[in-house]
Amino acid sequence: MHHVLLDQWSRQSSPLHARDPRAKIILLGIFLIALATTRPDAGLTLALDAALLFSGILIAGLPAAGLLLRSMAILPFSLTFGLISWAAGDHWRAIGLVEKSYLSTVAVLLTVGTTTLPALMNGLESLGTPRLLVLVAQFLYRYLFVISEQAQHTRVAAACRHGAGRKYRRVRFRAAAGALAVLFTRSYSRAEGIHRAMLARGFAGTFRPLKPLRFHGADALFTIALAGVFILVRIP
Amino acid sequence: MHIPDNFLSPPVWAAFDALSVPAVGLMAKRAGRELEEARVPLLGVMGAFVFAAQMINFPVGIGTSGHLVGGALLACTLGPAPAVLVMTAIIALQAFVFQDGGVLALGANVFNMAVAGVLAGYLPFKLWGGGPRRKQAIFAGAFLSVLVSASLALSELLISGVRMPQPVILISVGLFAVSALIEGAITVSVVQVLERLNPRMVQKPVAPSGRAIAVLAGSALVAGTAGFLLASSAPDGIIHIGQQLGLATRAVLHAPLADYELGGFESAWLRRAAAGLAGLILVYGICAAAGRWIGRQRSA
Numbered sequence: 001m002h003h004v005l006l007d008q009w010s011r012q013s014s015p016l017h018a019r020d021p022r023a024k025i026i027l028l029g030i031f032l033i034a035l036a037t038t039r040p041d042a043g044l045t046l047a048l049d050a051a052l053l054f055s056g057i058l059i060a061g062l063p064a065a066g067l068l069l070r071s072m073a074i075l076p077f078s079l080t081f082g083l084i085s086w087a088a089g090d091h092w093r094a095i096g097l098v099e100k101s102y103l104s105t106v107a108v109l110l111t112v113g114t115t116t117l118p119a120l121m122n123g124l125e126s127l128g129t130p131r132l133l134v135l136v137a138q139f140l141y142r143y144l145f146v147i148s149e150q151a152q153h154t155r156v157a158a159a160c161r162h163g164a165g166r167k168y169r170r171v172r173f174r175a176a177a178g179a180l181a182v183l184f185t186r187s188y189s190r191a192e193g194i195h196r197a198m199l200a201r202g203f204a205g206t207f208r209p210l211k212p213l214r215f216h217g218a219d220a221l222f223t224i225a226l227a228g229v230f231i232l233v234r235i236p
Numbered sequence: 237m238h239i240p241d242n243f244l245s246p247p248v249w250a251a252f253d254a255l256s257v258p259a260v261g262l263m264a265k266r267a268g269r270e271l272e273e274a275r276v277p278l279l280g281v282m283g284a285f286v287f288a289a290q291m292i293n294f295p296v297g298i299g300t301s302g303h304l305v306g307g308a309l310l311a312c313t314l315g316p317a318p319a320v321l322v323m324t325a326i327i328a329l330q331a332f333v334f335q336d337g338g339v340l341a342l343g344a345n346v347f348n349m350a351v352a353g354v355l356a357g358y359l360p361f362k363l364w365g366g367g368p369r370r371k372q373a374i375f376a377g378a379f380l381s382v383l384v385s386a387s388l389a390l391s392e393l394l395i396s397g398v399r400m401p402q403p404v405i406l407i408s409v410g411l412f413a414v415s416a417l418i419e420g421a422i423t424v425s426v427v428q429v430l431e432r433l434n435p436r437m438v439q440k441p442v443a444p445s446g447r448a449i450a451v452l453a454g455s456a457l458v459a460g461t462a463g464f465l466l467a468s469s470a471p472d473g474i475i476h477i478g479q480q481l482g483l484a485t486r487a488v489l490h491a492p493l494a495d496y497e498l499g500g501f502e503s504a505w506l507r508r509a510a511a512g513l514a515g516l517i518l519v520y521g522i523c524a525a526a527g528r529w530i531g532r533q534r535s536a
């Protein structure tokens with residue numbers, strides 16, 4: 001599964017993995033903005049950006065082919081719009097859409113592939129994201145697999161009961177609605193159970209990371225140096 | 237409906253980022269006030285439910301099936317503010333973990349689907365959900381939530397100057413209308429079953445007595461639709477306005493950084509980079525201020 005793979009990637013160790021999540025979030029923002037404001041015909045800048053990303057993947061020790069392939073998930077969407085733009089005679093926009101959206105995706109994957117999700121969430125929270133939102137996102141990610149598995153069971157059970165016939169569409173529609181409602185109530189009562197269990201273990205309103213975030217001098221240096229590089233690359 | 241990065245022009249995504257941050261901050265504050273601590277895990281698990289619900293297919297036509305989007309269902313069950321929060325968390329995770337939608341475009345996506353989508357979905361339910369037309373209200377809410385999100389996304393793309401010929405726009409509007417109908421049907425049938433299983437799970441809205449809200453809602457809807465129709469009928473005009481607006485934003489954002497325009501730095505890229513950075517700092521400032529404000533409200 002996709003996110004399981006991301007989890008594995010983000011738990012490896014490398015100079016990029018070791019950096020504070022806040023440094024990586026800020027740099028991702030600067031990189032994306034620099035890329036978004038690059039003209040699509042600025043070939044040198046885009047080539048340098050791609051080279052930077054690629055060296056980032058190598059330094060992080062992530063499987064380059066896997067990451068680059070995974071980023072292609074964006075292509076069906078961007079190619080469709082690219083083709084429409086091309087047909088409308090706006091060739092540079094078409095090329096820009098495809099190449100820049102691909103590079104952005106690689107940049108996001110590189111960031112998420114070198115930062116564990118809890119660390120990313122902690123970083124976002126200490127950069128000012130509302131605590132409640134971060135908490136909800138963390139719970140969501142934790143229970144995504146549990147609830148998805150339950151949905152999978154429901155789906156298999158439904159397929160066993162009524163096969164794939166086209167008849168009785170109305171009945172099947174209602175059955176699907178019932179399955180969804182049951183999934184809803186199960187999720188609901190599971191959430192109550194989770195909360196009781198968490199209270200029993202002494203939950204006081206926040207997820208506490210095992211290792212508190214610390215912004216070292218190296219992180220500051222890393223941020224400033226790379227931000228400088230991104231802006232320098234953006235000049236031509 | 238998830239817009240990736242680099243589809244929207246910088247003024248458009250920056251404006252929507254600046255719009256979404258306070259909106260989500262406000263909703264987080266409201267949700268924090270309404271919820272007891274026990275409901276926090278509930279919101280997360282419900283987000284996971286919406287993700288998982290997309291695996292369950294609903295047969296709709298010959299060989300096709302649809303699935304739940306979930307904004308209106310969440311609004312009818314959890315209430316509007318928690319629903320906005322849950323949808324925001326879903327969209328943020330989709331952007332970071334699943335590469336579905338961009339990071340710079342997160343503000344636009346959150347605004348389309350989490351803020352406007354959920355609130356549009358809740359509006360008919362709030363107005364008529366308590367009366368005899370409950371079923372129709374839920375249907376209308378779900379229908380509107382998908383249609384409003386989709387129209388907003390389309391308009392943003394058009395304002396950004398993404399070329400879409402008239403037939404493409406018409407086809408996409410048609411497809412969105414069909415999926416909005418499907419969302420309406422799914423939401424109504426799920427809510428009906430839920431009410432049979434446990435009536436407490438669905439909100440009991442009290443219609444507001446004042447006519448003000450109805451007028452406000454009506455005008456918002458009309459403005460939204462008119463804006464979209466304008467955008468789709470005259471894309472070139474909108475692009476022009478967009479460029480003007482972009483220049484204006486750039487000028488405004490640039491003004492405080494005027495001192496940096498020294499000698500060789502008077503190039504367009506610096507102005508754009510400065511505007512971008514200023515925008516980033518501005519967004520971050522709003523975000524941090526909203527966070528601190530919420531924190532104070534919660535501890536008070």
